[in-house]
Amino acid sequence: MTKLFYITLSFFIISLLSLTDSLAQTQKGRFMVGTSAGEFKFGKNNTDLLLDVKGGYFLIDNLVVGVTPSFGYMSSNQSESYPNSYSKSTQKGKQWGIGPFVRYYFSEHKLKPLVNASFLYYKYSVKTTSEAYIYPGFFQKGSHEIKSEYKLLQIGGGVSYFIDDRIAIEGLLNYGRYMDYEGTYDKKGEISINLGVQFFIGK
Numbered sequence: 336m337t338k339l340f341y342i343t344l345s346f347f348i349i350s351l352l353s354l355t356d357s358l359a360q361t362q363k364g365r366f367m368v369g370t371s372a373g374e375f376k377f378g379k380n381n382t383d384l385l386l387d388v389k390g391g392y393f394l395i396d397n398l399v400v401g402v403t404p405s406f407g408y409m410s411s412n413q414s415e416s417y418p419n420s421y422s423k424s425t426q427k428g429k430q431w432g433i434g435p436f437v438r439y440y441f442s443e444h445k446l447k448p449l450v451n452a453s454f455l456y457y458k459y460s461v462k463t464t465s466e467a468y469i470y471p472g473f474f475q476k477g478s479h480e481i482k483s484e485y486k487l488l489q490i491g492g493g494v495s496y497f498i499d500d501r502i503a504i505e506g507l508l509n510y511g512r513y514m515d516y517e518g519t520y521d522k523k524g525e526i527s528i529n530l531g532v533q534f535f536i537g538k
Contacts, residue, residue, distance in 0.1 A: 360497050360535055361440045367391045367399050371507065371531025382410045389436060389533065397440040403453055405432040419470035430459035440495065450492040458484045486514040495533070503533045
């Protein structure tokens with residue numbers, strides 16, 4: 336019974352905190368600056384990292400518009416070996432992009448649902464290096480690099496929890512459609528999960 340009482344009391348306190356009035360956090364005239372990770376994977380043979388940075392201004396209460404620079408890095412290693420031969424390849428890539436975003440917060444409480452949209456222009460490059468050896472003496476090594484560009488339209492939503500008037504942590508679920516340099520959109524699109532933190536500056 337005592338354990339149940341404390342669980343109920345804790346839930347009640349958290350509920351009260353989440354219902355605390357906090358319109359000032361997203362009121363007109365404030366600035367928002369922060370970052371979120373859209374893709375992160377670190378392993379022995381693969382590394383993927385994508386970071387979005389946001390800087391915006393609240394035109395009206397709960398509505399912020401701004402700019403999103405984005406940076407990405409990836410690397411992968413593959414190798415195969417046999418009694419008389421082996422092969423291995425390394426791939427490294429980077430991308431950078433920038434574009435406008437718009438976001439709207441709902442509720443006047445610490446726990447705020449939100450919707451957002453962005454349109455980013457990206458450039459990227461991927462370099463592949465490979466080598467192979469076959470007994471009794473054949474050896475080959477080479478590399479090539481691909482450079483290109485694309486555009487990304489994203490819409491989504493999520494929840495932001497305000498720790499205080501200046502800091503919030505957030506979780507987002509986004510749907511994106513890519514468009515290549517020829518202006519052709521992909522048919523399937525992509526769903527991504529973002530985790531981040533935002534800082535709110537101003538009056």
